[in-house]
Amino acid sequence: MSASDRWWLAHPDTISPVIQTVVEGTGSIDVDALWSAVTAVATACPDTALRHTRKAWLAGGTPPRVRVVHGAADGTAVAGIDALHDPLPTPDGAWCEVLLCPGDPAAVVFRASHAVMDWPGMALWIADVFRVLRGEAPLGAADATTEDDIFDRFPAPAExxxxxxxxxxxxxxxxxxxxxxxxxxxxxxxxxxxxxxxxxxxxxxxxxxxxxxxxxxxxxxxxxPGVRSTGNxxxxxxxxxxxxxxxxxxxxxxxxxxxxxxxxxxxxxxxxxxxxxxxxxxxxxxxxxxxxxxxxxxxxxxxxxxxxxxPGSLCTDGFEARTLYPVPLLTAxxxxxxxxxxxxxxxxxxxxxxxxxxxxxxxxxxxxxxxxxxxxxxxxDWDGNTTSAAADPATVVQRLRQVVAQRPGAEAVRWPGGSLTFAELDARSEVVAARLLELGIGRDDVVGLFADRSMWAIIGMWGVLKAGAAYLPLDVQHPDARLAGLLTDAAARVCLVQDKYAGRSVTGPGCTVVLLSELATEGVPDVGVTPAPGDLAYVIYTSGSTGKPKGVEIEHAALANYVDWTTSRFGCGPDTAFAVFTSLAFDLSNTALFTPMLAGGTLVLVPDEPNHLTLRHLLEHSGADTLSLTPSHLDLIGQLDLDPAGFKVLVVVGEQLRSAVAARARAMFGPGCRVLNMYGPTEATVGLTLHECTAADDAAPAVPVGLPMDNCTVHLLDPQRRFVAAGEIGEMYLGGAQLARGYRNRPDLTSERFVHLADGTRVYRTGDLARVLPGGELEFIGRADDQVKVNGYRIEPAEIAHVLQRHPAVRAAVVVARTRPGAEHKQLHGYVVLEPGAEAADWDAFLGEHLPRYMVPSATTVIDAVPHNANGKVDVAALPDPHAAHAATGPAVTASGDEVRLAVARVWASTLSLDEARLDEAADFHHLGGNSVQLLAMLAGVCRDVVGAGAERAFMAELGSIIREPTLERVSDIARQARDGAPMAVPAAG
Missing domain, CATH: 3.30.559 (Chloramphenicol Acetyltransferase)
Known part of the structure; x- marks a missing residue:
């Protein structure tokens, strides 16, 4: 017993020296489980169960009790709890106790007499109780060291x-x-x-x-150091x-x-x-x-x-801690x-x-x-966050039914060669909903949707929503193994499949396949299901830094707020024809999927994959007047010889928009077309801020991302989560009505990324950096971490490295984003360390079996070891330059004298900003730093300068072959055969 212990023991009950700590959060803890944990920890932390003599403490005293108490219903877990003023020890001699306070928020209050414990000691006790609640072993704090023992380690002061x-x-x-x-x-x-x-x-x-x-x-x-004691x-x-x-x-x-x-x-x-x-x-x-x-x-x-x-150390399966704070009783x-x-x-x-x-x-x-x-x-406080507005409580399902009642014969969806009226869409989607209900699908269930940009995808999507469930869009371009993994991760029991993809192996034994084309086309009575605002609407998977994709869960209320805002700001109405040509598994598409139809307008589907031919038809002949696309696609359009007709609105989102690209788009689409720059991650329901581009943006390198939408907020915080001063750079934390519920079946990741500000506001930490410009709008600066974007898709390089490391020949792998000198965009590059005796493999083919094409690095290089800097991080500068490794060494093209190959080389050089004299036959477009959008620009250039308008369709018909083998030799051969009308040669296997 130390002198301090003796002093605290001298306090009477009327001045009881009690330290108390509140662990506050959401959820609940079973009282019996809490009692068992507290009792178990009493052995590991004996100071929680002591008895005393005149000069010493003895172990084996009365263990802490657990009491259930209730506070006032004012949003504070411990308000009005008289038990916080009770003295210790308890009447039965316990020097510690625990109070369980149910409610919202809920709390657990740990109480200990200052005679047996100080606050740092109580922290050890609390952590051990939660370890046991999670099924872990307590670390214990059984050291009997007292403050007098520590004093004795130091010489007594001279005076x-x-x-x-x-x-x-x-x-x-x-x-x-x-x-x-x-x-x-x-x-x-x-x-x-x-x-x-x-x-x-x-x-x-x-x-x-x-x-x-x-x-x-x-x-x-x-x-x-090393002493674990709960004592004073x-x-x-x-x-x-x-x-x-x-x-x-x-x-x-x-x-x-x-x-x-x-x-x-x-x-x-x-x-x-x-x-x-x-x-x-x-x-x-x-x-x-x-x-x-x-x-x-x-x-x-x-x-x-x-x-x-x-807080993560204070959580259980049923209780999520939000904060911890002390409420001690004052001592004499x-x-x-x-x-x-x-x-x-x-x-x-x-x-x-x-x-x-x-x-x-x-x-x-x-x-x-x-x-x-x-x-x-x-x-x-930032004026841009003054966004409160009245919200329509109706979900998208209720709104569609209203439009169907008002405009049954109007065109809801159209595509080349066909269309659906609102009445037809309503009837067919009711059939899907009825079938899903028969299969036991309902609220918050996830249903896979495996279809391309066709009426089947739209019918299936609305059918899922009408059943009260959430849809999971699957990209038909992605490998089967990845799609099967997403369905399994989402716990989807049903997958709606377009008949042309019935042979794909994307579902496991626990998932029922329903072919959309086999459902009756006759209407059925309204299924009568109306989703609630808090119900799940859809799940979209994004790249994960842990090597596993993460499913973002969006609720109906968030989707409805987004649609309200976009309808108003984009000026959508019954006359709107909104086109979609991006993957339906990319949340950018949701702008087009919902906004026009719920305004009584038309959704225009572009079934074919983007290239200069499909883009020409879309922009010149489709009749669409509104389009949402990434800056990369807008940049591509600006490089093509196109004459857009009738467009009123371009919504650009997904990456930073360069001012030069925006200016070129304004000139190309004309003064009657508004160019809107939108920002927002999937976790904030497609987009959350908006800026309308003008000539005033041309002076800056990039276009601002503008101001938050209605009922949404943006907060700029530094790495220590402090608000930054006006004009300073901070990480964007997004708040408001459009935040996702979280990540599907990933409570750990949800707690890490969806956090709370001091005022209780729930926010999503984006990893994106921004600042407020003098004019009051937000300017996007870049990333605070390693995440990169390719054509609008967020990519975590760690996920790609994780897949590489699954190859039996790979001992270690790392993937980084690098910029080739003279280029504007970063490219992914992989590096692998081989197992002893192993040989390099076809990395592209292996990755292509597990990842979408946009996640496959442009080059993967074998290295002896992964270099690290003094901080233990990968030393990117010490990694070999993949572009140099894949560059040609001589002017082979010039020496060849092949007219077609020379012309193709000139297109490549222009597209990639390279010296054409250094391009040989084996040059690989991706290994030279080209991304998928630049590939489309290159193909358009080859059609214009080499193939000619009459043969471009024959040339583009070989797009799949070019993607598999994007070498100068292969592209040149296909271009020559298309131009000359010769049959296309099938490349040898491998």
Missing amino acids: KPPSPKIEWVSPLGQPSGSRRTAWARRTVDGYHRGLVAQVAAALTTAYELPSARFAVAFDLRRHV LSQVELFDCTAGAPWETFHEQVLTAMAEGREVSSRLDSGLLKLPRPILRTLVKAMEKGPADKRRYASATVVAHLGRIE GSPPDLNLVECGGRTELTLTWRDGDGAAERMGAVLDTVTEALSPRRSR
């Missing part, structure tokens, strides 16, 4: 430090006689360097004092703070004291161990019974930084007590003082001053 003067009047007002503790709490965004010093400076200002003295708490465990191993040291002085001055004092080990020199007098307990108790009572106006303290406030706790002679905890990217501040008239208001005002010092309102 005894002077006792602190008890001279400070409480700046919060003297207690009125009530011994009941009161708390005020604030939460501040971010982690703040020199936190104790910044808080001390802010408190001095809030107290309106010329100077103030603060007692700063230190954890002595830093002097005994904390000590305080006094520091003075001058009003107006920079907080760094106070911070320097604290660091100097730590460097000198001053907290082990100002030890509590061990003579307390010799005083009889009745005398100690008399001293304690005397400290509390003096007249209120005469009470003095050793400091203005005790300030304790309790460390950093990650204590001034106000301010405890600080960093948790979940936020800083919790709890101020504790005696209750009384006006105490809560005074405490709240003080914490408001501290909050403003740490996180100024001018940084938190």
Whole structure:
């Protein structure tokens, strides 16, 4: 038993020194499971179950009890809980207990007498209880080291430090006689360097004092690394703070004291161990019974930084922790007590003082001053986030039914050679919905949708939504193994399949295949299912940094808010003809899938894969007047000899839009066409900000991404989750009505990416960097991590590396994005270290079996070892240049004298910004840094300059062959045969 233990034991029940910690979150914990965990941990952390003699603690005392208590229904888990004021030990002799507080939010409160535990020790206890709740073994904290043991490690000071003067009047007002503790709490965004010093400076200002003295708490465990003890191993040291002085001055004092080990020199007098307990108790009572106006303290406030706790360590299968904060009971002679905890990217501040008239208001005002010092309102509030607007509660299913009733004979969907009216679409989708209901599909079930850009996809999509379920669009261009993995991951029990893909192996034994073409075309009565706003509408998979794709879950309310906003800002109505030519598994397509039809307009399907021929038909002959596309596709269109007709709106989203591309599009499409730059990840339902391009954008390298949509917000935070000042670069955290529910079956990843700000706002951390321009709009800057975009698709290089490492010949793999000199876009490049004795394989073929084409690196190079820098990260600069490795070494093209090959080489050189004299027959378009959009631009150039208009369809018919073998020799041969009308040669296998 230490001197501190002895001091706390002397407190009577009326001044019970209890430390209390609230773990607050959502969900629930079974009371029996909690009791079992607490009981199990009592063995691993014996300080939670102690009994005492006059001079020592003994293990094997009464274990903590678990009580279920209820607070006030005001959104605060522990408000109004009288049990927080109960003394310890309990009537049965337990020095610790746990309170379970059900509700929303829910909470678990850990309580311990200060006689047996300090806060850093309580953190060990709490962590172990949650480990056991998750089925893990406790780490334990059974070391019996006391503060006196630590003091004995250091030489006694030559002179005894002077006792602190008890001279400070409480700046919060003297207690009125009530011994009941009161708390005020604030939460501040971010982690703040020199936190104790910044808080001390802010408190001095809030107290309106010329100077103030603060007692700063230190954890002595830093002097005994490896010791795990829950006992009292904390000590305080006094520091003075001058009003107006920079907080760094106070911070320097604290660091100097730590460097000198001053907290082990100002030890509590061990003579307390010799005083009889009745005398100690008399001293304690005397400290509390003096007249209120005469009470003095050793400091203005005790300030304790309790460390950093990650909420993930405090979760169970049924309970998700959001935050943690202390609500201690004041001890005898204590001034106000301010405890600080960093948790979940936020800083919790709890101020504790005696209750009384006006105490809560005074405490709240003080914490408001501290909050403003740490996180100024001018940084938190941005006018662009003033987006509140009335929301239509109707889901897209309800809205479609309204349009069907109003415009049954109007054209809902059209494609080359066919169309569907709203009545026909309604009838056919009802048949699909009825079949799904027969199969037991309902609310929040996921149904796979394996169809191309055809009426079958649209009928299937609406049928799933009408059944109350969510659809999972599958890209027919992706390999079967990947699609099967997505269906399995999403737990899809049914997959709707277009008949032309019935032979594909994309489903497992647990998934029923329903051929869309086999469903009756006759209408059935309305199935009568109306999805709720909180029901799941669709799931779209994106690349995952862990090597596994992640399914983003979008609810009906989010989709409805997006459609409301796009309909208004795009000016969509019954006259709108909105085209879609991108993959339906790319959420960009959802703009076209929902916006026009729910406005009574027409969805225009482009079935064929994008190339200059399909784009020409789309832009010149389809009758579409609205189009959503990526900047890469817009750049491609600008390079083609096209004459767009009748377009009113271009919506550009998916990548950063360069001003030169936007300016060229404005000129190409004419003054009657608006070019809108939209930003937003899949997790925010397609798009969340918008900017209309004008000539004023031409002076900057890139077009702004604009302002948030209705009921949506954007917050810019630094790496420590603090709001950045106006004009500074920060990571975009998106909030509001369009946020996804989370990632399907990935609660860990959901908790990591969907977080909460200090005010409780749920936000999605994007990894995208931006700043607010002087004009008030957002400018996209780039990424804060390794994620890249290819043609609008987000790609995590780690996922590709994970697939490479599954090859039996690969020991290690890394994938990075690099930019070839002279090029504008980054390209993916893979590097593999082989197993001893293994040989290089056809990496493209292997990756193509598991990944979509846009995720296959342009080159994969064998290296001896993966280089790392001093920080343990991959040293990208030390990796070999893949472009140099694949570049030709001589002017083979010029020497060949082949007219067609020379012409094709000139097109390649122009497209890739290369010297054509260095292109030989074996040159590979992708290995030279070309991406899929540049490939289309190259093919269009070959048609224009080499093949001619009469033979371009024959040439483009060989697109699949070119994609499989994009060499200069192969493209030249196909171009020559198309131009001359000769039969196409089939390349040899392999």
